[in-house]
Amino acid sequence: MIKLGLIKRKEDNENRHCAEMTINILLPKFKLYNFNDQRNGKLVKLIFKTANIPYEDISISRKEQWNAIKNETPLGTLPILEMDGVKLGGQTAICRHLAWRFGLSGQSATSDALLDMFADLLLEAQILVFGPTDDNNDSNTNIIIVDDINLEKICDRVASIIEKQLIKNNTSYLIGEQVTWVDLMTYIFFSSLMDHGKNINLDKHPSVKNMYKKISQLELKNCA
Amino acid sequence: MIKLGLIKRKEDNENRHCAEMTINILLPKFKLYNFNDQRNGKLVKLIFKTANIPYEDISISRKEQWNAIKNETPLGTLPILEMDGVKLGGQTAICRHLAWRFGLSGQSATSDALLDMFADLLLEAQILVFGPTDDNNDSNTNIIIVDDINLEKICDRVASIIEKQLIKNNTSYLIGEQVTWVDLMTYIFFSSLMDHGKNINLDKHPSVKNMYKKISQLELKNCA
Numbered sequence: 120m121i122k123l124g125l126i127k128r129k130e131d132n133e134n135r136h137c138a139e140m141t142i143n144i145l146l147p148k149f150k151l152y153n154f155n156d157q158r159n160g161k162l163v164k165l166i167f168k169t170a171n172i173p174y175e176d177i178s179i180s181r182k183e184q185w186n187a188i189k190n191e192t193p194l195g196t197l198p199i200l201e202m203d204g205v206k207l208g209g210q211t212a213i214c215r216h217l218a219w220r221f222g223l224s225g226q227s228a229t230s231d232a233l234l235d236m237f238a239d240l241l242l243e244a245q246i247l248v249f250g251p252t253d254d255n256n257d258s259n260t261n262i263i264i265v266d267d268i269n270l271e272k273i274c275d276r277v278a279s280i281i282e283k284q285l286i287k288n289n290t291s292y293l294i295g296e297q298v299t300w301v302d303l304m305t306y307i308f309f310s311s312l313m314d315h316g317k318n319i320n321l322d323k324h325p326s327v328k329n330m331y332k333k334i335s336q337l338e339l340k341n342c343a
Numbered sequence: 344m345i346k347l348g349l350i351k352r353k354e355d356n357e358n359r360h361c362a363e364m365t366i367n368i369l370l371p372k373f374k375l376y377n378f379n380d381q382r383n384g385k386l387v388k389l390i391f392k393t394a395n396i397p398y399e400d401i402s403i404s405r406k407e408q409w410n411a412i413k414n415e416t417p418l419g420t421l422p423i424l425e426m427d428g429v430k431l432g433g434q435t436a437i438c439r440h441l442a443w444r445f446g447l448s449g450q451s452a453t454s455d456a457l458l459d460m461f462a463d464l465l466l467e468a469q470i471l472v473f474g475p476t477d478d479n480n481d482s483n484t485n486i487i488i489v490d491d492i493n494l495e496k497i498c499d500r501v502a503s504i505i506e507k508q509l510i511k512n513n514t515s516y517l518i519g520e521q522v523t524w525v526d527l528m529t530y531i532f533f534s535s536l537m538d539h540g541k542n543i544n545l546d547k548h549p550s551v552k553n554m555y556k557k558i559s560q561l562e563l564k565n566c567a
């Protein structure tokens with residue numbers, strides 16, 4: 120079993136990756152609480168998969184279990200990541216933290232800031248497409264709330280901005296030479312739409328299409 | 344026409360900068376581009392104020408200047424923070440980065456993750472109340488888009504969650520003993536609503552009310 124972790128200060132950013140390669144011996148035991156029917160846990164799971172880190176995956180039934188545990192969650196939402204007795208909610212907060220632990224962040228404070236910028240874009244797009252995370256109308260939490268015309272506008276905006284950055288960085292990924300959590304976030308944004316039967320055509324954005332393909336292969340490989 | 348350009352460091356500026364700042368000798372020269380009529384820059388400005396760090400405040404006229412520089416911004420939105428030639432967009436991305444530079448983050452990775460969690464909550468609430476940051480209908484970018492009933496629900500949710508955490512932490516602030524960027528974000532969320540003439544009553548949430556009051560005093564003090 121994996122043990123409790125050593126937390127390095129964020130200020131150690133520049134040296135973080137090299138250090139993690141050698142000192143990543145003490146990881147906390149991760150528990151991920153998630154609705155089995157909800158989209159929001161997908162990105163967290165993909166981060167665990169990509170980093171090849173074990174975790175306990177706890178599915179919560181919306182009807183039978185949710186009310187009993189809702190008040191124990193910090194934001195009244197799932198997913199929740201539990202580690203070292205700390206319960207962490209908020210999709211991007213969880214993912215950013217895991218990415219930092221698993222070496223899926225940027226290689227410097229500036230790279231991290233740029234990744235956060237694209238994460239802001241994607242989080243906003245996700246809220247516009249799927250609605251707020253705390254939707255009291257439970258049936259609404261897993262459906263697309265915008266019409267197709269607005270969906271196309273939102274997708275086009277996201278894809279154009281990501282395409283521009285991919286061309287600028289010229290490595291298949293948003294920042295640096297390795298996949299980061301925000302590349303995975305981009306992938307999950309588009310793949311969730313496809314899972315909902317939306318015809319997302321990335322032909323106008325060949326670099327996004329290429330990154331999407333690369334990450335989907337990565338996902339399949341790590342699933343195997 | 345305004346061009347978002349590389350910062351040209353002038354020697355006299357640089358020397359004055361060093362004289363003013365006794366420790367931060369390697370601080371970049373910060374330029375903040377913002378609409379003079381937009382809410383989104385407020386938090387960034389308050390972070391600069393709280394940390395007492397000088398920056399160049401560049402007001403962009405929506406009608407006359409915005410179209411000329413829009414394509415040079417990474418997300419097609421303002422505010423933009425420019426430092427050392429890097430242009431950073433995304434309100435929370437800018438604030439998180441400045442907070443890290445100015446000591447307004449958490450004191451550990453776990454504290455930072457918890458702060459990010461509350462920032463997720465606030466960012467979502469802000470999008471629900473004020474709409475997306477990239478709203479093509481320019482007149483919409485500074486008005487409240489939800490009706491009063493929904494506004495009350497959103498405010499109550501935010502205030503309840505923040506109240507719970509303030510009681511738990513028991514220091515007037517969300518995490519630790521000092522003010523952080525997410526305390527400031529909470530303050531700006533409620534104060535923006537009050538600026539819009541909304542009657543936000545925090546009596547049901549005394550710890551939030553107390554924090555709000557403390558930060559408003561801090562803001563006044565640093566303005567003087």
